[in-house]
Amino acid sequence: xxxxxxxxxxxxxxxxxxxxxxxxxxxxxxxxxxxxxxxxxxxxxxxxxxxxxxxxxxxxxxxxxxxxxxxxxxxxxxxxxxxxxxxxxxxxxxxxxxxxxxxxxxxxxxxxxxxxxxxxxxxxxxxxxxxxxxxxxxxxxxxxxxxxxxxxxxxxxxxxxxxxxxxxxxxxxxxxxxxxxxxxxxxxxxxxxxxxxxxxxxxxxxxxxxxxxxxxxxxxxxxxxxxxxxxxxxxxxxxxxxxxxxxxxxxxxxxxxxxxxxxxxxxxxxxxxxxxxxxxxxxxxxxxxxxxxxxxxxxxxxxxxxxxxxxxxxxxxxxxxxxxxxxxxxxxxxxxxxxxxxxxxxxxxxxxxxxxxxxxxxxxxxxxxxxxxxxxxxxxxxxxxxxxxxxxxxxxxxxxxxxxxxxxxxxxxxxxxxxxx
Amino acid sequence: xxxxxxxxxxxxxxxxxxxxxxxxxxxxxxxxxxxxxxxxxxxxxxxxxxxxxxxxxxxxxxxxxxxxxxxxxxxxxxxxxxxxxxxxxxxxxxxxxxxxxxxxxxxxxxxxxxxxxxxxxxxxxxxxxxxxxxxxxxxxxxxxxxxxxxxxxxxxxxxxxxxxxxxxxxxxxxxxxxxxxxxxxxxxxxxxxxxxxxxxxxxxxxxxxxxxxxxxxxxxxxxxxxxxxxxxxxxxxxxxxxxxxxxxxxxxxxxxxxxxxxxxxxxxxxxxxxxxxxxxxxxxxxxxxxxxxxxxxxxxxxxxxxxxxxxxxxxxxxxxxxxxxxxxxxxxxxxxxxxxxxxxxxxxxxxxxxxxxxxxxxxxxxxxxxxxxxxxxxxxxxxxxxxxxxxxxxxxxxxxxxxxxxxxxxxxxxxxxxxxxxx
Amino acid sequence: xxxxxxxxxxxxxxxxxxxxxxxxxxxxxxxxxxxxxxxxxxxxxxxxxxxxxxxxxxxxxxxxxxxxxxxxxxxxxxxxxxxxx
Numbered sequence: 001x002x003x004x005x006x007x008x009x010x011x012x013x014x015x016x017x018x019x020x021x022x023x024x025x026x027x028x029x030x031x032x033x034x035x036x037x038x039x040x041x042x043x044x045x046x047x048x049x050x051x052x053x054x055x056x057x058x059x060x061x062x063x064x065x066x067x068x069x070x071x072x073x074x075x076x077x078x079x080x081x082x083x084x085x086x087x088x089x090x091x092x093x094x095x096x097x098x099x100x101x102x103x104x105x106x107x108x109x110x111x112x113x114x115x116x117x118x119x120x121x122x123x124x125x126x127x128x129x130x131x132x133x134x135x136x137x138x139x140x141x142x143x144x145x146x147x148x149x150x151x152x153x154x155x156x157x158x159x160x161x162x163x164x165x166x167x168x169x170x171x172x173x174x175x176x177x178x179x180x181x182x183x184x185x186x187x188x189x190x191x192x193x194x195x196x197x198x199x200x201x202x203x204x205x206x207x208x209x210x211x212x213x214x215x216x217x218x219x220x221x222x223x224x225x226x227x228x229x230x231x232x233x234x235x236x237x238x239x240x241x242x243x244x245x246x247x248x249x250x251x252x253x254x255x256x257x258x259x260x261x262x263x264x265x266x267x268x269x270x271x272x273x274x275x276x277x278x279x280x281x282x283x284x285x286x287x288x289x290x291x292x293x294x295x296x297x298x299x300x301x302x303x304x305x306x307x308x309x310x311x312x313x314x315x316x317x318x319x320x321x322x323x324x325x326x327x328x329x330x331x332x333x334x335x336x337x338x339x340x341x342x343x344x345x346x347x348x349x350x351x352x353x354x355x356x357x358x359x360x361x362x363x364x365x366x367x368x369x370x371x372x373x374x375x376x377x378x379x380x381x382x383x384x385x386x387x388x389x390x391x392x393x394x395x396x397x398x399x400x401x402x403x404x405x406x407x408x409x410x411x412x413x414x415x416x417x418x419x420x421x
Numbered sequence: 422x423x424x425x426x427x428x429x430x431x432x433x434x435x436x437x438x439x440x441x442x443x444x445x446x447x448x449x450x451x452x453x454x455x456x457x458x459x460x461x462x463x464x465x466x467x468x469x470x471x472x473x474x475x476x477x478x479x480x481x482x483x484x485x486x487x488x489x490x491x492x493x494x495x496x497x498x499x500x501x502x503x504x505x506x507x508x509x510x511x512x513x514x515x516x517x518x519x520x521x522x523x524x525x526x527x528x529x530x531x532x533x534x535x536x537x538x539x540x541x542x543x544x545x546x547x548x549x550x551x552x553x554x555x556x557x558x559x560x561x562x563x564x565x566x567x568x569x570x571x572x573x574x575x576x577x578x579x580x581x582x583x584x585x586x587x588x589x590x591x592x593x594x595x596x597x598x599x600x601x602x603x604x605x606x607x608x609x610x611x612x613x614x615x616x617x618x619x620x621x622x623x624x625x626x627x628x629x630x631x632x633x634x635x636x637x638x639x640x641x642x643x644x645x646x647x648x649x650x651x652x653x654x655x656x657x658x659x660x661x662x663x664x665x666x667x668x669x670x671x672x673x674x675x676x677x678x679x680x681x682x683x684x685x686x687x688x689x690x691x692x693x694x695x696x697x698x699x700x701x702x703x704x705x706x707x708x709x710x711x712x713x714x715x716x717x718x719x720x721x722x723x724x725x726x727x728x729x730x731x732x733x734x735x736x737x738x739x740x741x742x743x744x745x746x747x748x749x750x751x752x753x754x755x756x757x758x759x760x761x762x763x764x765x766x767x768x769x770x771x772x773x774x775x776x777x778x779x780x781x782x783x784x785x786x787x788x789x790x791x792x793x794x795x796x797x798x799x800x801x802x803x804x805x806x807x808x809x810x811x812x813x814x815x816x817x818x819x820x821x822x823x824x825x826x827x828x829x830x831x832x833x834x835x836x837x838x839x840x841x842x843x844x
Numbered sequence: 845x846x847x848x849x850x851x852x853x854x855x856x857x858x859x860x861x862x863x864x865x866x867x868x869x870x871x872x873x874x875x876x877x878x879x880x881x882x883x884x885x886x887x888x889x890x891x892x893x894x895x896x897x898x899x900x901x902x903x904x905x906x907x908x909x910x911x912x913x914x915x916x917x918x919x920x921x922x923x924x925x926x927x928x929x
Contacts, residue, residue, distance in 0.1 A: 045547050107559055118539050125543025132466055132620045143621035144528045146583045150815035154687040160686040161693055163589055164562035174578060203539055206547040207554040257487040268576045270568040275556040284574055405556045406565025485862035486882055553888045
């Protein structure tokens, strides 16, 4: 059984962009959407900038009941799922629900709601023995966040395999990889796959402050995220979500679906080295890339664009550069590579899916998004990282990668819709 | 590739026994691990009973360096993984590092750890938050730490589906093996027994408020009134049949013969819940028919309408009273991502020892449930095939089929003593 | 607190990051690299945060990577304590 998987619908919410049209616009313009944190007073924190989504749930089709019960990350996921479903044109009422699955990624899931509840229950931290008499009925779902994929399943009545994939910062690429596996093995014909994270809340800001992974460049929020730039000082925390309708290829073709791209390869490995640290050789990420290319049955020379992890930390961008050289050889030097985290920040578990959306839109529109804020080249990152300005280019095969705490290293290959393989 | 996927090692820590054989002996003897929660003063809360892993001193089992950076749930998981790998007795270097993966499930993450960090943040300020918070809490922590401790570089993942997730991890581990990674360590461990985690569990509305430790959680009983939460879980070593044969694996507990997962229709839908379909699909995946199943380890939520629905699924699929059903988890409490893997371990031991553990605490099963619930004493009979069920809050249904592996019987169980430590 | 000793530093390291690999930190070993004791950059970051909380001495971020041995940390802390006293 050689089942192939295509993307037929996309819903996306990022800083600076509501929906695919605005997202493509932002990517093409190389516009940044990072700013001083506005969700709470950040003055006591080391990193005071973030990528925030301007999201008004009541204007996004969520009922007051849904808004009350759902954590912000779940709200974004549901809104993106509904948008992807509409975008796909798939009539789910006519579809066998037992053949529909969900694979939703998130790194910190209900962190925002957890913190809000904590302040109430503990009286702002005063009481270790928290108060059970003023308990939100949704507190359990903030503790165990599998309510999130359930909410996405309910948007279409999915009754097939439903799960949350929570692999830290590779959740968003791994959840889509997982969805592909479900379709390939025949467990589902359609999967709503994607990811959502809303980590702009004090505890998460504080934990990245503690390890100095986020940038302290607070005086210039719009230019704070500087992947591959020599003056980079860490990543900009962000929120966001992207959800796809993944469909079995023959079925999509039969119904005349508009196909964004085919997902032709996916692989994941672990560095088994350190929970947060990276070695400089990028060996395991290179291995994931190589295996993904093998699955896609293409040579490194066939890659037209690489969407990087490019978080903007000193160690990541160096690690990644080494991984590209190791896996792609000389072709690494001839391929445009960019990090959209320069524009929308790093939304942890969500960004992997957001980056897949960027790749799909890039392929449909023949555009290579730039790396914004890249003004001072770093000799340790001496590849073509597409500084500042987007380029027009026909893209037949695109590679996207992710890297995250716990040692996860993932890679995915997308192929142009209708292209020969 | 449809080669068999075998279980060759198990490490387990449960409230009624820290160690596989300790837990199994206690389970057969009906010894409960449920007691008044002792981690903090629980007297003000309406629910006070929990399954706790007592007598567990992480410092005795793990290097000092790992302790400040890990929550209790991760410490339990690392030790369970150590014990599973020791149990499997894999020679150093037999598997290349890319050929070994880790797939765990997690429901609550490193919650007690993060509760302490929240408190530090809000009482002392951001500078007090630990460097370890960035990775001690997130749901992939156990996968990551097990991977690092054992240098496993293969495809790895962490899944969340409340109490169904542990079976999903086993199913995904099997999928990963079939896609080309010969050995995958899998399972789940959870613990959220700090006051905030405790109160969050109470918020589910499903915890039993009964005060008798032996009867508070009595699944399928006429007076079932909810569940008791527990901490703990199990880690299993899964590998291909050919790898086990090539290295002369000393024991094979059994085969993960089938797996399936479904999701319920949305609340208010007239369509039926998906547990029966998950069971049917898992059996089909194993190439088996219901009459070939010797025992069902039930999800056993303890919530009356959910018990009724599960009984309907089982009696509908197998026929009324047609298959022994049991829920030894009433001795440990529901361990969320740990529950399914512990049930799978129990199922494998029931195959090994030809005995089905009873469901303690349950006195009277409603006649119209039409299930043969094993109660009172263990039931001795040959067990070749077991079905394990698990449901996660909001509609997750997962099922795993385990089956005896043909060939020489697995060695007799070791005497219940401290499992060998990895050096 | 007028001075931080080797014993103080050992206590803080152990609280923050557990016991050292192999031999414990003692006065005669304070010129060994932290790596020899098994303390990585995370352990040192946590230790620096604890030192700031307990002694009021801030280890500047830029200097963190340069401080390779217990003696270097103690010198920095004690110099700062002398200056502020």
